[in-house]
Amino acid sequence: MALISTEDVSRLFGSVCAVDRVSVELNEGESVGLIGPNGAGKTTLLSLLTGSLKPTRGKITMDGIDVTMLPVFARVTAGIARAAQIPQTFNRLTVRENVLLPAYFGAQLSQHDAGVWVDEVLEMTDLFDRAGQQAASLGLLDRKRLELAKAVASKPRVLLLDEVAAGLTEPEIASIKEVVKRLQPGRVIIWVEHIPFALQGVCSRLLVMDKGAKLLDGPFDEVWASDVLQSTYMGM
Amino acid sequence: MIRTIEIVALVLGAIIAWLAAAYVDSGLQFLLCEVFLLFIMAQMWNLLAGYAGQVSFGQQMFVGLGAYGLCLMANNTGIPVWGVIVIVPVIVGLLSIPLGMVVFHLKHAYFAIGMWVAAEVVFQFVVKTPALGGSGGIVLRPGGEMMQGFPEQTVLPVSLFLSMALIVGLRVFLRSKLGLATLAVRDNEAAAEAAGVNIWRLHMILFTLTGAGTALAAALYYTTTLFVTPLDAFGAKWVVLMMFIVVVGGLGTLTGPVVGLALFIGIRELMTAAGYSGGQYWIVMGLLSTGVLLFLPQGLWPAFSNYVQSLRGKASS
Numbered sequence A: 001m002a003l004i005s006t007e008d009v010s011r012l013f014g015s016v017c018a019v020d021r022v023s024v025e026l027n028e029g030e031s032v033g034l035i036g037p038n039g040a041g042k043t044t045l046l047s048l049l050t051g052s053l054k055p056t057r058g059k060i061t062m063d064g065i066d067v068t069m070l071p072v073f074a075r076v077t078a079g080i081a082r083a084a085q086i087p088q089t090f091n092r093l094t095v096r097e098n099v100l101l102p103a104y105f106g107a108q109l110s111q112h113d114a115g116v117w118v119d120e121v122l123e124m125t126d127l128f129d130r131a132g133q134q135a136a137s138l139g140l141l142d143r144k145r146l147e148l149a150k151a152v153a154s155k156p157r158v159l160l161l162d163e164v165a166a167g168l169t170e171p172e173i174a175s176i177k178e179v180v181k182r183l184q185p186g187r188v189i190i191w192v193e194h195i196p197f198a199l200q201g202v203c204s205r206l207l208v209m210d211k212g213a214k215l216l217d218g219p220f221d222e223v224w225a226s227d228v229l230q231s232t233y234m235g236m
Numbered sequence B: 001m002i003r004t005i006e007i008v009a010l011v012l013g014a015i016i017a018w019l020a021a022a023y024v025d026s027g028l029q030f031l032l033c034e035v036f037l038l039f040i041m042a043q044m045w046n047l048l049a050g051y052a053g054q055v056s057f058g059q060q061m062f063v064g065l066g067a068y069g070l071c072l073m074a075n076n077t078g079i080p081v082w083g084v085i086v087i088v089p090v091i092v093g094l095l096s097i098p099l100g101m102v103v104f105h106l107k108h109a110y111f112a113i114g115m116w117v118a119a120e121v122v123f124q125f126v127v128k129t130p131a132l133g134g135s136g137g138i139v140l141r142p143g144g145e146m147m148q149g150f151p152e153q154t155v156l157p158v159s160l161f162l163s164m165a166l167i168v169g170l171r172v173f174l175r176s177k178l179g180l181a182t183l184a185v186r187d188n189e190a191a192a193e194a195a196g197v198n199i200w201r202l203h204m205i206l207f208t209l210t211g212a213g214t215a216l217a218a219a220l221y222y223t224t225t226l227f228v229t230p231l232d233a234f235g236a237k238w239v240v241l242m243m244f245i246v247v248v249g250g251l252g253t254l255t256g257p258v259v260g261l262a263l264f265i266g267i268r269e270l271m272t273a274a275g276y277s278g279g280q281y282w283i284v285m286g287l288l289s290t291g292v293l294l295f296l297p298q299g300l301w302p303a304f305s306n307y308v309q310s311l312r313g314k315a316s317s
Ligand SMILES: Nc1ncnc2c1ncn2[C@@H]1O[C@H](COP(=O)(O)OP(=O)(O)OP(=O)(O)O)[C@@H](O)[C@H]1O
Pocket: A013, A016, A017, A018, A036, A037, A038, A039, A040, A041, A042, A043, A044, A045, A085
């Protein structure tokens, strides 16, 4: 059974169809790249998965159970977490406290276990040296890392990454890729990115969205090489 | 959990409370009762608005409920006044649960105004109900007798100790899991929910606790005044005071309200002593809060501590 799936989900904003009858099934251990031009509906699709937006129609299931009406916090405890496109950090809290919160509430760890786990996450995301710093004082790279760390700290089985590599240099992207690779086993990862280099070697499957609809879905290299992709996405 | 310095603070609070009861003269006792009870109310509003992000213009409702709860229960049952003061906040806290279920459908400004409307509805109900004393209010007559002794001699040490205990309690709370969630909500509510925090439940807990705390302070306050009228107990002046103290001092900080309260009492007492009549000090308060909001919108205390920090930064670099 698929770990998470959407059945014919749509989301309208007024007359704009941000997500148009998308159906996908994702299995444990699978990492999927999600690409598409600006406004294709990628972020909206992730919001439907986290529950921060409700679908206009369609259904979302996890382990075969309908979670469409589950509120955001309950989906986090059920195992869905997202690193948002615009980092959503707690600016007056320290880096460590930022990461502790999802460990307490998302992963539902005890005070002691959360402490150990948070150290591990900070180590993994290269934030250990900044643990005591206020989140407000972080630069872009560290904010992105913190956003990723927060998502990881809730121990999600479905990890949604929204442009976590955008705006970073190649070596920085390479280090984020290493982090994501370590997170792959036992999880579903959906990674939205405009830079194909980031997804290459991490995602074995590639999904392409355009104007809200799912355009292509298949093995990474196959989809990447397809004519449809070259013509619609790359504008060639 | 609780730190040594906090235990020391509690013990000191108890000692000072005991000394205050014994040595402070009775005129000053009234003023100090008001100071500490206002502090508790302001800190309650601060927790709700400054930390949990639920600005309310209707907290005077809890003052009124505390005041009326005190008089009605003390006058009509055999329960001694001090027992009533403990029971009333529990009842008010329970009442605020169904109220929260309704007003939580409103967000931000709508919540603030919704609470105001709710307070007004309760006020009108009390005014129009003869059994509650109508617009004339009721006198506190425990068990039908006049109140004996000097209640302020007990209310002062109790409210002084409670203020100290509240600071310690808030510090301990903010270090707990739920406290971390509250601090996170203060910064970014949507992100806190995305971290797995049940925001609705957190809001309900804080709404209930702050309502109960406000009612407790009110019950203590009206034990010293010995009578209550709806216009006074449900008056918007209460929430204006809470907001002034918190916003001028520093919203969402524990120390800010201390600063705000000191300013309020200081200005009021100085102006009254200088012969300015009635509510004239409110003009100064209004100007002061407008100035603070324009030039130091985060409040006096955060502005001051940032300034000190920047001085230290310069000194060390
Ligand atoms: N809250 C909203 N209200 C109204 N319209 C919205 C909202 N969120 C998204 N949209 C619209 O829905 C469409 C899809 O937006 P979405 O953010 O999902 O695209 P995206 O693929 O993530 O784009 P990008 O690559 O720029 O991040 C766009 O036309 C956008 O303007």
